[in-house]
Amino acid sequence: MLNFHSGRSRATGLCLAFLTGLGVLGCGSKTPTGEVYGIVTYKNAPVSAGTVKFIPEKGEPVSADLGPDGTYRATGVPAGKAKIAIETIRFKNLTPPPAGMAKMMGGPKMHYAPIPDKYEKAETADLSVDVIDGKKEWKITLE
Secondary structure: OOOOOOOHHHHHHHHHHHHHHHHHHHHHHOOOOEEEEEEEEEOOOOOOOOOEEEOOOOOOOOEEEEOOEEEEEEEEOOEEEEEEEEEEHHOOOOOOHHHHHHHHOOOOOOOOOOOOOHHOOOHOOOOOOEOOOOEEEEOOOOO
């Protein structure tokens, strides 16, 4: 049992009470998140090498890799409005695996296809989505 009459025990008790209070406050304040999935296309063809980046108004950015068929699935995206960037430039000099290796990996090989530079940054891409607490399909068509 703590003796609250001594200065050290009182400080320890106050610290424990404060930390317990913080834990209780933090339990109900989790921001809702959602899952956004879909396909990214440019000129009616899938964008098969790159990353879809969601930049929410509140919370941390979330990224999802594009599959060889242009599909993506981002989980844990904070609910609310999020700007979107499609980052492909880092794949420009990527050497794709040989066709046989791609087949062993379960699908077509990744192929870099240039898209307009404006999509690389959320500030210039003019793409956004309203993320819901749950799942949302969002097809992204680049022009």
